[in-house]
């Protein structure tokens with residue numbers, strides 16, 4: 346099917362873009378279009394106005410320093426994935442991005458777009474939650490920073506206001522003594538995962554001082570579970586996670602299979618993250 | 627009510643075209659219907675099958691997930707632009723012919739564009755890398771084996787013809 350008619354603007358400055366958004370309650374931002382255009386073509390969305398942000402200046406940056414990684418709203422997934430400094434300072438961003446769609450989609454889709462699209466089946470929203478990153482947005486009343494834990498309010502729903510534009514995402518650097526790992530099971534590499542899990546573990550000698558895992562495609566929002574106590578007390582981390590998750594049956598996998606994948610992948614990423622932490626001491 | 631239209635210029639295979647289209651015209655439809663370049667195929671129209679893949683500034687992208695109005699500042703290459711200047715087959719096309727990489731041909735334009743960019747980035751792909759390169763394209767006929775062979779053969783042909 347084809348999209349329903351809409352008015353289209355391609356502003357050359359952030360101010361004009363904000364004005365265009367403010368001018369219409371049914372205006373929507375168009376970034377890479379890799380999630381939005383399918384929704385339009387299937388007529389699951391029919392905004393009155395599309396505000397194309399692809400011609401805005403100074404938003405395609407990837408900046409890395411000791412604090413972490415800053416990704417501009419027009420930086421494509423492919424560009425962030427290929428950046429060696431990103432991989433060095435926050436390897437989990439790179440590991441997860443390699444699992445976002447196929448290369449062709451990554452050439453156009455933006456990482457910030459994926460973050461604010463807030464799909465529970467997407468990799469990057471879960472990673473932002475797990476790493477406690479944030480997104481900077483600009484609206485009529487200026488710029489504000491939304492912490493990841495406040496960003497995801499429901500299925501496909503972020504706390505961005507309709508007249509705000511996300512300009513930059515921040516992923517904190519990986520500290521010393523801390524390791525990460527990512528694993529997902531998809532029907533084919535590059536497809537949306539049936540379940541994906543990432544872990545961040547901090548060690549002191551042989552002791553695990555902190556362990557957290559993030560889950561995608563299990564509940565209808567990205568979920569982060571603290572597994573520190575469970576591991577310190579010799580418990581079963583998969584069961585701790587499942588107590589907080591709500592695996593559901595859909596066309597891709599049954600709830601039982603998802604629960605099974607949660608158990609298997611939780612154990613797998615925790616082992617790998619501990620090893621990674623010990624290498625980084 | 628008549629729909630508002632936009633006048634724009636698209637650069638496709640080195641030629642600049644002027645066209646007048648509504649904002650909702652997908653790039654795939656602009657190429658096929660407005661410019662008559664029917665080499666670009668449309669399968670799923672939501673980004674999954676890869677048949678519509680074109681090169682945008684040399685990088686493969688889904689033309690069904692772009693609007694023509696937002697493709698104004700870029701150079702587009704379609705399958706029609708992959709042959710040599712003299713009209714002979716380009717290395718990827720030649721490799722598909724030699725390796726029997728197509729049957730019905732519906733998916734082929736998307737594979738040819740994707741692989742053209744793929745061997746530019748990785749001039750000597752292993753079989754695994756070849757599979758990864760084409761993982762975003764669906765083919766209902768071939769079973770992919772000959773397409774994987776064609777990727778490796780195309781890389782060889784390209785290296786041999788590097789001076790063309």
Ligand SMILES: Cc1cc2nc3c(=O)[nH]c(=O)nc-3n(C[C@H](O)[C@H](O)[C@H](O)COP(=O)(O)OP(=O)(O)OC[C@H]3O[C@@H](n4cnc5c(N)ncnc54)[C@H](O)[C@@H]3O)c2cc1C
Nearest residue numbers: 374376377378379380381446454455458459467468511673
């Ligand atoms: C075949 C296929 C497979 C895919 N597989 C995966 C996958 O495995 N994992 C995955 O994570 N993703 C996947 N995707 C989605 C892809 O990652 C998208 O690129 C991403 O979700 C959205 O980024 P975008 O720039 O394309 O945003 P758009 O599609 O342009 O926008 C998406 C939404 O976010 C809003 N938006 C975008 N940018 C901003 C901004 N700066 N400020 C305010 N609002 C904004 C838009 O208004 C819209 O509502 C897939 C897509 C396709 C077509």
Ligand code: FES
Nearest residue numbers: 669670671676690
């Ligand atoms: S037609 Fe564009 S990906 Fe299928």
Ligand code: FES
Nearest residue numbers: 729731765766767
């Ligand atoms: S050759 Fe028929 S779909 Fe690929």
